[in-house]
Amino acid sequence: MDKVFDQKKYEEKIYSMWEKSGVFSPKINQKRKPFTVILPLPNANDPMHMGHALFTVEDIMVRYHRMLGDPTLWLPGGDHAGIETQYVFEKHLASEGKSRFDFDRKTLYKMIWDFCDKNKDLNKNQMKLLGFSMDWSRYHYSLEPRIVAKVLKTFKKLHDDGLVYRGERIVNYCTRCGTAFSDLEVVYKEQNSFLYYLDYGPVQIATTRPETIFADVAVAVNPKDKRYNNLVGKKATIPLINFKIPIITNENIDIKFGTGALKVTPAHDTLDYEIGVKNNLQIISIIEQTGRIKSDPRVPDEIQGLYVNKARQKTLELLEQNGKLVKKEPLTHSVGVCYKCSNVIEPMIIPQWFVKTKPLAAPAIAAVKKGKTKIFPKKRFEKLYFDWMENIIDWNISRQVVWGPRIPVWYCFNCNSQIQISFINKNKECVKGVYETLSQRYSFDEISGGLQSILAPKNASYQLDNKRCHKCGSDKLLQETDTFDTWFLSGQWPLTTLGIDVDNIKKSSEDFKYFYPTSVLDTLWDILFFWVGRMMMFGLYLTNEVPFRVVHIHARVVDQFGKKMSKSKGNVVDPIVMVDKYGADALRWALVAGVGPASDIAISDDKVKGARNFANKIWNISRFIDMKLKDAAVEDYKSIPEFSDKMKGVSPNDKKIVEKLNKIINLTSKYLESYKFGLASEKLYAFVWHDFADKYLESVKKRLETNDLVPLSVLRHVLFNTLKLLHPFIPFVTESIWQELKSQRKSPDIMLVASSWPSGK
């Protein structure tokens, strides 16, 4: 054995040995309960970051259970990550001076597909470098046909059950990404702006968005506001266009803000939308999806066609010229921006597909309350889970991006001639318009061949198959171009990857019947809502059974200053760089050792270096024992008696270390069962380094010179058991030693499986 553990010499070899042996692929054994973990699928658009290295926690659980003898499945996967990937890809296109509007959707889809394929493979290799014992034979990608087919069936089932509807609700729309987002995907940023006081005839209103005044349909005041009592029911006048709008009341108006009078613009503000719906007000939309002001007769000519920001300036100029701008004062408020591109989110009314979530959330709440799924750490995260699930609103599952499965709904163009279309014609030009008009110049085939997107009116008729129109028999049908929210796919991940049959659960695959529900879902708390909640809802909806028994929330990796790692801050540490420098074991250990439940981990070179030293310590303990065994001229393990309490010549000192070993075996098992990985590793560290190496090993050196075989027997006993305890945490060094000491032990050949987890009786 070398003087120091050279991980580069072993890691690759060891991993491929494991892989070839097939130990990562469990065999179904009806006599034993399986242990199943589904990997939180990394995005296929990006290499791994330090957060992914925390899958170490899952590997620890998985390896532990495998060693216990449980049929253990860790199922890996990759996520197409719809919007996020398209965003990354569009940046890539932009660097080549192109945009998504230059391509029809088929071409664009193919380009992104190829882009992701490369990254997917990169991801897989990186996970192997970290030693993750995933069953690669069961790897799944969210866009592979058999996964998508199941997802579409779920959509149909939801639709049949009346849980899907097409609705026109105010949605968060990013004009740059060209898609709507769920409320969870909007981030709020502080912005310095101005509050403008405008003259609306009998009242003054205060607004930060003067460009939307042309879409106003009312002025609202608080019913308790005495200043306006006599004006309620009368009319206010929109300046510049002199439209009369009613003055109404609403309890949500803050008396102290501005003048206490709010201009109500239902089409372009969330609160206003609610007020509009409640009071049956007209909803007038003046902003296009491109972010430009519409050519609407209500809008002054010079403002039409301007982008929102320009329109604001121009409107203010006009207001000032007309003496309608009373005053402006500075205001700091938060503005919703796109979580991907930071562009300001425009609340807009666009027809979208929604899932009714209340009926799905109720069982998901009940399951956690009944303890069918347990969340760790409980106190903190159960509350978070309930808060979200109890306040859930209908889920907008439409995304106006290309990268994802299209919603399986078809519109007949004969019946719905008002559908808006965007496509690339034969001359490679992007053409937009309403079908009724376009059909006079272009054939249906030319349109469908170069299709970019369609936008059907809210009440458009549709059908769930692409046969001839059920109503008129026409064959001019096109599928919805909205694609599914990524979480609609990943929310079904444990079901689809294990092989559920959505139509007939009893016909699901053997894997599904055996491995579902899964045992533990380990993730970061920040996708508790996006992912865990959705999986709970889908799981219970389709199977009446929770998708996992336990949700374990792991720690978050931050930089040495305690800040979240992000590309924009430039404080990202590449896990693979650390692996290269100090070894996979070192990084794994550094991420787990002594870390409290769901706390932050500050990762630094020093910490990983310390972990590397620990791995080396174990290596050298083994090297010492190996040498002593050979010094004693012992050819193989048979020459040294197996350790036993009753063997002759066992000293109190020997007994003491064995007692401590048994204690640490019990403790490690106990901690692993209760998800206390930090404590487990900390205690192991102290035992290995201080009790075993510094004290016991030093103390027997003299005895070893006297040809006393008892201490050798003890050393070997303690070493092999300790290696087993350490293996889930630091698999490479322990397995490397296991291989080096082949002649000094009985089978098994591979540490990972065949060696059973020790018992510390």
Next chain:
RNA sequence: GGUCGAUUGGCUCAGUGGUAGAGCGUUCGCUUCACAUGCGAAAGGUCGCAGGUUCGAUCCCUGCAUCGACCACCA
């Protein structure tokens, strides 16, 4: 505004109802034949503040302070 978390030796952080722990750093001594990615020793904390429960609190409860995170609202 609401919720949650943190506050422990110089730094980073574990932990427990019964007189404080680790790693790193620091100081001193070691080229000891497993390991200098090491060995031996040492210094260093009234466990944020104020109350309460308890025979006893760093740990439980209440309040406060500071920092951080999340959610909601922001016309």
